[in-house]
Amino acid sequence: MLTKRTLGCVALALLLGACGTQTLPPTSDLPLPKVTTGEKKAPVLEVDPASAVPQKYIVVLKKPEAGVASQGISKLTREGIVQKLGIAQLGRQVEKVYTDALYGFSAKLSAEQLEALSRNPQVSYIQPVQRVHKQATQSSPPSWGLDRIDQRDLPLNNSYTYATDGSGVTAYVVDTGIQVSHSNFGGRASVGIDTVGDGKNGIDCDGHGTHVAGIIGSNSYGVAKAVKLVSVRVLDCEGSGTMDGVIQGIDWVVKNARKPAVVNISLGSEADAALDQAVKNAIQSGLTVVLASGNQNENACNYSPARVPEAITVGATDSGDKRTYFSNYGSCVDLFAPGLDITSTVLNNKTDSYSGTSMASPHVSGAAALYLASNTSATPAQVTAALLGNTTPNKVLDPQGTPNKLLYIGNSPVTTTPPPTNTGPCSGANCTTYTGKFNAAGEYYFPPANDYFEYGGGTLKAWLKGPSGTDFDLYLYKWNGSDWDVVGLSESPTSEESITYTATSGYYIWLVTSYQGTGSYTFWMQK
Template sequence: MNRVTSAALLALTLALASCSSNTPQDASIPMPDQNNTVSAAPIYGNSESGQYIVVFRKTATVQGQSISKLSAGQMVQRLGLDRQGAQIQAVYTEVLDGFAAKLSASNIQKLASDPRVAYLQAVQTYYATDTQSNPPSWGLDRIDQRDLPLSNSFTYSSNGTGVTAYVLDTGLNTTHTSFGGRASIGYDVINDGQNGRDCQGHGTHVAGTIGSSSYGVAKNVKLVGVRVLGCDGTGSNQGIIQAINWVAQNAQKPAVVNMSLGPRSRSVDQAMDDAINSAIGKGITFVLAAGNSNDDACYYSPARTPAAITVASSTRTDARSSFSNYGSCVDIFAPGSDIASTWIGSNTATNTISGTSMASPHTAGAAALVLSANPTFTPQQVRDALVNTATLNKITDPKGTPNRLLFVGQGTTPPPTTDPCSGTNCSKYTGSLSSGQSAYQPNGTYFNYAGGTLKGWLKGPAGSDFDLVLYKWNGSAWQAVSRAETSSSDESITYNAGSGYYTWEIVAYSGSGSYSFWMQK
């Protein structure tokens, strides 16, 4: 994936040569991914304690295997790091190739200048996304009917049998009677002696909405707690990525993952986004809370991940919840205000809380219904089934969010698959590549963008490994600003872009065939 074909190089060189003085115009400018133009790896965020996630490029191998397959000591040696300033805390081999470590300033700079390193991501804190309240629950009642008023019933034609839901959260109260013996502990990254037990309540509440007998959408789904948030409801991206790595290695498919968590202020976490995209590429559906900051979800990881299903919150009167994030990175609304569900403290405890954390598990439960009826569905097909059967134009004050409300009342037979975007701001391009080749879109050239959220979706041939890279002209050269390089043929990127010139590169890392690419700006 580090070589550009002569045809693609010529096409973009000609395009550069035809531009005015304030555009890229020097025909001798090196192209992206040429060996002599590798720039410093970007450092996303700042960690005062020196804790970073280091992600390798695909080509960073030793004797045919990723550097991350080496022992911690061997990695430090191979990377030429000062041992005293490199305390490796976690290693990722499944959804990312890399490691998390506490690093000295000199080691950070050494890694940033190493061509084997794709980027460094600062370790940061994530939070459970809920707020406390007391009114009765109503969410199940709403999602099986098109219109208000509520009918005081929940009718369902499937119950999630055969599907496993992984709840990345504060753990589970597995003995709760509403789980009926279907809840278990899978993994715990907190290491505080709780061993997956929920000591905060949030995870048990979320799991109850997904699949408890009383409050759940999918009443016979298997529930697996993956504890990534502690008793205070917080955790780090370092640990969450460890958990995603574990799920990707151990998931019993068909499977859906719910992540009702996120940062409290605007924060783009490339490592988190990449880990989720990689797991989705392995056939696991991810459902994400949009966030509770009353802000554009495109500025928040992991909510901005386009290959996942991102969920905003609605009220019992079909309004956007006042706290809910919104915007084009959201796929669907679901009930999230004043939701009753299972809780901790006893095996019959309940609680009523609000948040996009409550909206997301309604949708994860609905995804389990789809997978129960269609166990071979891809994550994209699950998303299409939910989005295309949603009730349209019911939510007031959507603030630019696609106005779709979760609906499960017509069973789980999906409509035809649709394109990932539509409308005047969506463009589709097609092409064909052989292994090792690459091409640029749109149409072999670049485009001028005033700024905003840029999105790209790539669908390559089955069984291949096609990658997607977004470049920006920095005044003297093209610089890669975002990469989607999982092991699958389908990739996606969301990038909060400043004004300037951009181009997309589609790379056939392995395999050959036709591809489709969609750009939304």
């Protein structure tokens, strides 16, 4: 991300100038943003007003300087935030603090307080807290999902064959909690954290999280029947919550996870930059994250965290291998798994059948646990490659532009790491690749041609990859008629960044910058 020491050149605005070494004259008539000599306001990102919690915001701080990062993050507290930002006199109430998946906090802010914080040089960006919900479910007839994922073709053979059981792996269920006393968990379920604050202490009072956990690892209905299950309760008894609580749950997992581990997130919201960043950082910490694509029958690239490309995003199929009528679709979905009429554990030591992409993703989380049990040092990228490489192709009817891959665990675990490929994250006529080099921290460039572009609307995607040990960041800006607004950003502690943005028509420009380190990088853009 861009810090005060580079703002004399960039100031979180874009300019063709002398800071970078890759300067070319602009090719079009629209002026690029001006150099600013003072601090530029941190962007306040927009969300759907209908989903915003009044006056509540997530404030993401700039990354600590190199050399003091770990110390600064580990000691970040409510009191420390007040002191660090000098905000005590404005009476802000800091509610939740993030130290691992994000670096920042949530707070209730007045308009005056929001304006003052946006001008604080230590703030990277601010966004309203959104409401978040479980992916809707419904009662249905008995299950068939386990039967489907261990065979290539229909009809079902009324059996589920597996070679490993997930022993030694932990699955973190970010959801409504888990009824840990359910007899079908065999004592393998426990409580990790509860961010709801209603006194339930991680125990499910809705049923959704218990159902999801049962698909991952219950004795009778689970894919990985010996995996440890941990409740990360972020949704209340009605299956609703707020984004600051969801991020707090993910933050706790990053700090406390016992690996090898998989994280299942069967919830979602409108596009949310802070949630996306938290999920990306969780993956970069070594956690495999599996996401439900959503139940809106729309493009999954419009929703968070389903649009995070580093995660495994799952769509739902029915027992005839057709994409369900509710499942989201598109290029942000990685594969399909059973998601209609799935029987699993629910409250009061009972079972029931639910439908939703919430039921599809835990099938994949269970499959990830099976793989990790035999490949304990596998990275999230290797787990993803193994699962996708083992899918059954071209079985799903009506995929709607989604990769046509159906989950398959086979009769034995995959024990070899797929060979690396030289292909990038996108290809074809709509994919543009650019390579460049930073010779000093603080340099920046506007790939691929040092200029903006006009776009008619749709999904914009970009990826950035730089050397290990460096910290390069990625931004997307949109012209508002008089200036450039930040509409997307990716600021992980590494140089592997990505942005997916649902764009309206207008003018856009990408920015890559070195926060720390030097070296060559590759940028991909798809539109």
